Amino acid sequence: MLHDHWRRLRAWMETQGFSRFFVARPENFAWLTGGSNTLGFGEGVAYLEVGEELVLHTTRIEHPRMVEEEVKGLPVKVHPWYAFPPPGSPNDYEHDLTPLRLVLSKEAQEAFRRLGREAAEAAGEVVRAARPTWKEWELAGGLAEALWSLGIRPQLLLVAGEERLFRHRHPLPKDRPLGRSFMAVVCAERGGLVANFTRMVNLGDAEVEVRYKKVLEVEAAALGTSRPGVRLGEVFAALQGAYARVGFPSAWEEHHQGGVGGYRSREAIAVPGHPLVLAEGMALAWNPSLPGAKVEDTFLLSGEGLVNLTEDSRWPTVRVEKRARPDLWRGGW
Numbered sequence: 558m559l560h561d562h563w564r565r566l567r568a569w570m571e572t573q574g575f576s577r578f579f580v581a582r583p584e585n586f587a588w589l590t591g592g593s594n595t596l597g598f599g600e601g602v603a604y605l606e607v608g609e610e611l612v613l614h615t616t617r618i619e620h621p622r623m624v625e626e627e628v629k630g631l632p633v634k635v636h637p638w639y640a641f642p643p644p645g646s647p648n649d650y651e652h653d654l655t656p657l658r659l660v661l662s663k664e665a666q667e668a669f670r671r672l673g674r675e676a677a678e679a680a681g682e683v684v685r686a687a688r689p690t691w692k693e694w695e696l697a698g699g700l701a702e703a704l705w706s707l708g709i710r711p712q713l714l715l716v717a718g719e720e721r722l723f724r725h726r727h728p729l730p731k732d733r734p735l736g737r738s739f740m741a742v743v744c745a746e747r748g749g750l751v752a753n754f755t756r757m758v759n760l761g762d763a764e765v766e767v768r769y770k771k772v773l774e775v776e777a778a779a780l781g782t783s784r785p786g787v788r789l790g791e792v793f794a795a796l797q798g799a800y801a802r803v804g805f806p807s808a809w810e811e812h813h814q815g816g817v818g819g820y821r822s823r824e825a826i827a828v829p830g831h832p833l834v835l836a837e838g839m840a841l842a843w844n845p846s847l848p849g850a851k852v853e854d855t856f857l858l859s860g861e862g863l864v865n866l867t868e869d870s871r872w873p874t875v876r877v878e879k880r881a882r883p884d885l886w887r888g889g890w
């Protein structure tokens with residue numbers, strides 16, 4: 558149980574005048590317990606009743622697993638699998654708890670550090686080992702195996718080989734060769750937290766080199782503006798200005814640019830004028846892109862500045878405005 562998160566929920570319930578509240582959304586369930594109430598995807602198979610006492614509701618199918626592996630020690634109300642009632646009201650389908658989740662507790666921050674480092678290093682090893690003759694499916698399979706071996710669920714894996722790199726921003730892996738240039742996008746989940754990062758390989762495409770430098774410049778504008786007290790919309794404006802400076806003034810309209818992360822891949826996506834004020838303890842993941850190039854890591858906004866949670870010490874880096882950023886992998890097998 559993440560006690561700081563529970564204190565926030567209880568305090569919020571008091572301000573709302575709620576003596577009882579039901580938590581069913583997977584991101585909130587994980588935020589409060591560190592466990593999962595789904596079978597990986599889809600609807601929840603359990604929910605929490607928060608009142609004078611805390612009660613777990615689940616079905617006879619899921620009961621033993623939930624109490625042994627996901628949320629130990631809670632009183633449980635077991636329902637027939639064929640008559641599992643929906644959560645009562647008020648609940649987190651009716652009330653958005655996202656603002657409560659945005660600043661991560663110290664415990665969650667430490668878990669995020671471990672997740673980000675382990676996921677990035679495992680994925681980086683696979684990407685560096687990939688060969689141009691591999692199919693996109695093979696790279697995705699290798700990534701999934703490496704992540705699952707560490708208890709990390711690949712929430713999303715995108716892979717684009719040379720043939721598709723300039724065509725699609727969300728390239729689900731296909732039966733296509735990787736070729737000279739390819740990209741792997743990873744959303745890695747453990748304990749409800751989601752680490753996001755992108756790694757690119759280039760074995761000789763000059764245009765990929767040019768465009769990757771441009772997205773690094775765009776990202777630098779976002780990272781340089783990401784400070785406590787700055788509004789999300791201000792960071793977005795910095796991104797827009799940077800796209801114009803690198804010669805692609807409308808590129809921000811072709812794909813979202815990222816935002817605040819945490820218990821969803823993006824808890825809040827930056828849009829023009831977004832009023833959210835950044836604060837210490839928030840996770841940020843910007844993902845500027847152009848056809849043929851993308852850069853992305855997950856950062857923690859700390860009192861010392863931005864801390865890269867998905868840094869891979871074995872991946873080559875390039876200095877961009879005094880900050881180490883992932884470079885293109887150019888072979889060297």
